[in-house]
Amino acid sequence: MGRIQDCFKENRDVIVELLSKNLNQIVVRLHKRNVITDSEKLGVECSLSPALGIRDLFYYIEVNDKSEDFIDVLNQTENGGIAHLVRLSANYYFTSELKNSEFAIGTDVVLSCEISNDRTVQWFKNGIELTTCSKYNITKDFLVHQLIIINAQEEDAGDYLCECCYAKTRCRLKAGLQVIKALRDVELVKGETLHLSCKLNRDLNIKWLKNGKEISCDKQTDCKKTSQENLFKYTLKMKNIKMINSGEYSCVCGNFKTSCFVIITDIPIEQIINARTTEKLYEIQGKKEELAQKEEKIVKEETKLLEMETEIRNKAMEIKEKAEEIESQRSKLALKEKEMKEREIQLELKEAKLGELEMEKIMLKKDSLTLTQQSEELKFTRANANMMQNELEKLKNEKTELEKRIEILEKYIDNGSIKHEQTITEIRQTYENMITKMKAEHDDTLSSIDKKLEEMQQKQSGICVVS
Incomplete structure (x- = not known):
């Protein structure tokens, strides 16, 4: 498979x-x-x-x-x-599969198969799952699985299935032919009715033979088959038998055969002597014929009853098969629904994950925009810092020129003029205070710029790591 x-x-x-x-x-x-x-x-x-x-x-x-x-x-x-x-x-597949077989009624039947890997299997009969009970014993020996049918009977015949995942192995069990009632030897008086019957557990196309030759059914000879509870009764009936009807009678089909001997005799002489009148003899014969007719009527009624029972049984089997088919379809539908639910769960997880990624993408875009704005601010701050640095350089240059002028002035100033020295000292002090103040402001600005640059670099590094 x-x-x-x-x-x-x-x-x-x-x-x-x-x-x-x-x-x-x-x-x-x-x-x-x-x-x-x-x-x-x-x-x-x-x-x-x-x-x-x-x-x-x-x-x-x-x-x-x-x-x-x-x-x-x-x-x-x-x-x-x-x-x-x-x-x-x-x-998971079957390395050894089930095989069709026949069984003898009353024996234990063992169905065995082997799976490729160690896994639990399920057993079914005619679509219905089997479990261990008084009738069935389910065993497992590593990879070998067995179903044991205890004291198998006619009703245990059917289709058996062992299933593992999507691997299946099937077989059909048939009850071996069993003779429930065989033909028996009989001795009759000519003119009586011959009744021969045998009962089997199988529905066969049997033939009736006399001394090895097939018997043709006609008005005098009636061949019937009736069934009840999976047992089949085959009957041969012959009216008004004669001496020539003596011999070996057989019911045969293929290799099956059951036989008996039929002996036909004349009316015993003692019966004739003891009969009071010939009329009495005819009366006895009439009662026998009447009894035979009643017996024939009873057989016909029994046959009709058996046919009705068979029809009812067949209808019940059809209903059972339909119910099993519906149950099988329900099982398949339940499996498909389960698979669809699992797929829906997987799809929901994927959608949730996609939503998280979209949110993360939006946050990254927002951080990128913030970083861009901060970068522009940094460029502007750097430009201001450069301008302030240039102004500081100009002030330094002006200070240097002023000092040179002061030196020149000092050469021409009278050393004894205290007032002039004070004036020069005041001018120098004022200028130095102004320079010190501008330098302090400039140093604070540069420190703030450096600190802001350091924070922006840290933020930029963090965003890169998250990305």
Whole structure:
């Protein structure tokens, strides 16, 4: 039984719906990895429908034993759910399967199979799951799984299934032919009615033989088959038998045969002698015929009753099969609903993650805009700092020139003039105070600029790290 192909059969609708969206992309990637050949790639691409192409693709993957590459490619194309199904089908399959067989009623029947990996299996009979009970014993010996049917009867015949993931193995059990009631030797008087019957547990196309030759059914000879509770009764009835009807009678079908001897005798002479009158003899014969007619009527009524019971049983079986089919469809629908819910959860997680990324993107844009504004402010501050530096340089130059002029003035000033010296000292002091004040203001400004530059560099480094 196939492995990955079973996965496709069990989940055909879901797989076709999801893979058909990016089938060409999957085929191209598989071809690049040399998983499928040129002709196989062309076969999938030129299929009459996506379903046929995907079915062939699963077949190629299984034949080439490339399930791991297939799973990897499916994951790359956001088909993780299907990849999971393929992995289960590839890893769990039956290395030894169930086989059709017959069993003898009253014996224990053992159904055995072996799985590729250690995993729990499920057992079913005619679509109904089985569990360990007084009738069934379910065992497991590592990879070997067994279902033991205890004291198997006719009703235990049917279709059995062992399932693991998407791997399945089936078999059909039939009850071996069993003779419930065999033909028995009989001795009759000529003119009586012959009744021969046998009961089996099988519905067979039997033949009646006399001394090895087939008996034809006519008005005198009636062949019937009736059934009740899975048992089948085969009857041969012959009216007004004669001496010539003596012999070996057999009920046969293929290798099956049950036989008996029928002996026909004349009316015993003692019965004739003891009969009071010939009329009495005829009266006895009439009562026998009347009794035979009543017996025939009873048999017909029983046959009708059995036919009605059989019809009712068949209707019940049809209803049971329909109910099992509906339950199977419900199980499949529940599985598909579960898969859809899992996909919806995955989609919600992806959408949530996408929302987080969008928020982070917006925050980064906002930080970038802030950084740009701060950068512009820094440029403006640097320009102001340069202007102040230039002004400071001019002041220094002016101070130097002023000092030179003072030196020149001092040469021409009278050394004894105290008033002039005081004036010069006051001028020098005033100028130095002015220079000191401007320098202090300039140093504060430069310190503030340096501090602001350092903060902006730290912010810029933090944004880079977050990005």
